Amino acid sequence: MDSGVSFSEDTMDDEYAKFIRRMNPPRVVIDNESCKNATVIQVDSANKQGILLEVVQVLTDLNLIITKAYICSDGGWFMDVFNVTDHDRNKITDVGILDYIQKSLGPDSCSMRRRSVGVTPGMDHTSIELIGSDRPGLLSEVSAVLTHLKCNVVNAEVWTHNTRAAAVMQVTDEETGAAISDPDRLSVVKTLLCNVLKGSNKTRDAKTAVVSHGATHTDRRLHQMMFDDRDYERMALDDNGSDKERPNVNVANWHDRDYSVVTIRCKDRPKLLFDIVCTLTDMQYVVFHGNVDSEGPDAYQEYCIRHIDGSPVKSDAERQRVIQCLEAAIQRRVSEGLKLELCTTDRVGLLSDVTRIFRENSLTVTRAEVATRAGKAVNTFYVRDASGYPVDPKIIDSIRQTIGQTILRVKGSPQEANQSSQESPTRFLFGGLFKSRSFCNFGLVRSYS
Structure with missing residues (x-):
């Protein structure tokens, strides 16, 4: 049967990837001596799609500031060098953090879990995803509904951008302190939150809430939700000609190497590198080379990219879309x-x-x-x-x-x-x-x- 053949091919691909990983285990070198004002972290590994995002995600989840980075993943090998500090611009000396970096990125690291969206609760909480038109008091209305339904919000991240609002909220049952598993109750939660998000605009916000699996990286999920909502398209409509704090993003083709070169200049902030790499990855682009410098108040980033099918940016329309999506990714967290x-x-x-x-x-x-x-x-x-x-x-x-x-x-x-x-x-x-x-x-x- 076709499904059987497909399953076997997928299994063979997974086993081959595991074999390559065993033969070429990731290597992490942490150096606190060679740089005067930063900890240098070098990661070498067999190359695979999404590995750059995995590495950057580990570092940003530790609230580390990446001041410089050199990225090279051409061919079958991946090598990254990062200069990182804590939020006080000091080197990383905490043994626990250094050990965590080694375990998360080294030979014993596991692949990132794939995200799934459905109606299944997590082990200790239920994750609720919301997206709709932004308006004053929206978070108050959403949290009031959850309180009325005896749901306790234990963690949440809320972003607004270009008249849109997105949130990932982790809730527990008020009485048990555990995830909410009753499907009928989950349906009520979803329906009432959808009604709140629709407001008076019934057509625009017809699909704005979903109860999802708890194993979701919140920041990446928010980017994905707003990207799927096409918030980047509204930039031209809502900008009103203002360039205030707008990042400078340019995309040009490097024909000799069959790459497209993305350059970004904007005000620096924490997690900026993650936001950009996350967006490029979810848009199905591969970063082959990159250079990041953000030691001052402004950040400069340059990436050589190709689409996952091996082609550079093919048209002016695609170029404009890449620019708009990266601008949106930068500004969502501003x-x-x-x-x-x-x-x-x-x-x-x-x-x-x-x-x-x-x-x-x-x-x-x-x-x-x-x-x-x-x-x-x-x-x-x-x-x-x-x-x-x-x-x-x-x-x-x-x-x-x-x-x-x-x-x-x-x-x-x-x-x-x-x-x-x-x-x-x-x-x-x-x-x-x-x-x-x-x-x-x-x-x-x-x-x-």
């Missing part, structure tokens, strides 16, 4: 607005309550990172005025008074150092604000259904 950091004991409904306060004070969330670590909620929000005006400092001060100045901080605010509140954190968000609703016991609060 954080517009004021950065607020919240750290407190986690509880069910916390995200709903905090984002409701933002909405009631005419603030819209442009990006959010929600995490739960050892029972603590560690959340970062980027907010701006819903009407487009600069955020009023008096509104931020009022919000901090409501939630608690020791709980919600303005990142980089010059006044922060002088605002050392002597009040107990429980006097704010978990005290006065909800006193009329009979909430009590810090960290053990429950929402009424």
